[in-house]
Amino acid sequence: MLIFDILFGLSIIFCITTAFLIWFRFSQGQRYPVGFLALFLFIKGYSFGFYIFIKYGLVDYFPVLYKTPVPLEFLVPPFAYLYVRSVLRQETTFRKSDLWHALPFVLGVLNYATFYLMPLSEKRQVVADVIANPDYVYLVQDGLLPEWLVLIVQLFLFYCYLTAQWYTIIQHFKVKPTTVSKQFLFVKKWLYDFVKLQTFYTTSLVLVYAASSFLMFSNYKEYDVPLIITTVLMAVSFLFLSGYLLWNPKVLIGLPQLSKNSSKQAHKIVVETDTYISKIKEEQMFLQPNANLSSLALQLAISPRKLSVSIDKAKHSNFNDFINYHRVLFAKQLIEEGYLERHSIEALSQASGFHSKNAFYRAFKKEFDCTPKEYRKKDNHPAAK
Known part of the structure; x- marks a missing residue:
């Protein structure tokens, strides 16, 4: 048939x-x-x-x-x-x-x-x-x-x-x-x-x-x-x-190196995870518009699998969640420094590493439960999750 x-x-x-x-x-x-x-x-x-x-x-x-x-x-x-x-x-x-x-x-x-x-x-x-x-x-x-x-x-x-x-x-x-x-x-x-x-x-x-x-x-x-x-x-x-x-x-x-680790090895993984995440934050790699798992892993001189494990251990569900989280935190800091007094929302989204204003809005609202303009108007800025 x-x-x-x-x-x-x-x-x-x-x-x-x-x-x-x-x-x-x-x-x-x-x-x-x-x-x-x-x-x-x-x-x-x-x-x-x-x-x-x-x-x-x-x-x-x-x-x-x-x-x-x-x-x-x-x-x-x-x-x-x-x-x-x-x-x-x-x-x-x-x-x-x-x-x-x-x-x-x-x-x-x-x-x-x-x-x-x-x-x-x-x-x-x-x-x-x-x-x-x-x-x-x-x-x-x-x-x-x-x-x-x-x-x-x-x-x-x-x-x-x-x-x-x-x-x-x-x-x-x-x-x-x-x-x-x-x-x-x-x-x-x-x-x-x-x-x-x-x-x-x-x-x-x-x-x-x-x-x-x-x-x-x-x-x-x-x-x-x-x-x-x-x-x-x-x-x-x-x-x-x-x-x-x-x-x-x-x-x-693949599997993260967790299945047969001793406590010493597990501690080493935690230290490595903190190091990779800290380097991404310090060098603001998350602001790169074309950032992806492979490109950041290459810059860190590690495998994509190891970076994925580090992101997972940093309590993020996936790579996009991790990148967007740090991008909106960066946008929040710019807002608090008066960035929107001189620039548009679209300029803010680009400065934070987003490809589009809509993607920026969705990520920002997911993290702070309000839009960037609403955040600017608030007297007491909400803390990040």
Whole structure:
């Protein structure tokens, strides 16, 4: 049905778009561990794309790409595990010992080596047969191993890495942090949701294979509702996953260094936090019109994640809340010094670092429960929150 193909198409677009945004949003030095997440989403989008390619015969234009998603799928579970592990352990570089995770992928490539080296004319014939009967994807043996065995190995690998992810997360969060910040809770929830979605997806995949096997050898082809439902569930799970990341990019900053800190380390974090916030205030970095998390972190010579943690520990919900708070405090000081006697509200907003007068009004009223002009007229100026 067209509606299901549209849903699949949206999942493909969201997965690949999110993967590229994650990859290019971070610089080379900051791409670990989110690079694993980007590759995880890209491969899933690529694999989902072949469902559409085969169904609508588009794979006929790219016969050399047929069977390429299968070995790549063997990288999906390791990438998910390495992402979770590196976030929890706050790893910053790839370890050579982790290369063994690519072994199933290498074996998958070797399994289909004969097909990959096949003359283009023969590949076109194989692809034509698949387009005519999509069941050939599972029935015809294109590699050294039968397709049903490849699927079983793939599912086994998925569940092995899922078990490893669950174990790593549960063991890590058993340790009570000395301090819990909003970022810590936010990322903790995200990691649990990430593994839950993978569990949901893998279970749906098992149901898809089971339903496909039943219908393939059954005369009751009209009873394909279970296959449609489970396939849609797979698409929805990745549509939700990629959409969640686009809506909540803060989870990509990672966990603050709080989970296993000693009291000495926790004190060090507090001191560092005070230092960074004080420097921003003393040098009035908040007045920069284009100030953002990355630009201020660069000026402070720290990572955006560390600055985000510092802002969180300074009792601000997010970066914009932090910046606007100090901008309106600065505006308040100018008002008390008689700035509005000589300048307009718009000039005051620009002097305080705001792009627009409306944004300045909203931030000022949120902090002082009155407009700048009302504040000026008051005999007793209200204290900042």
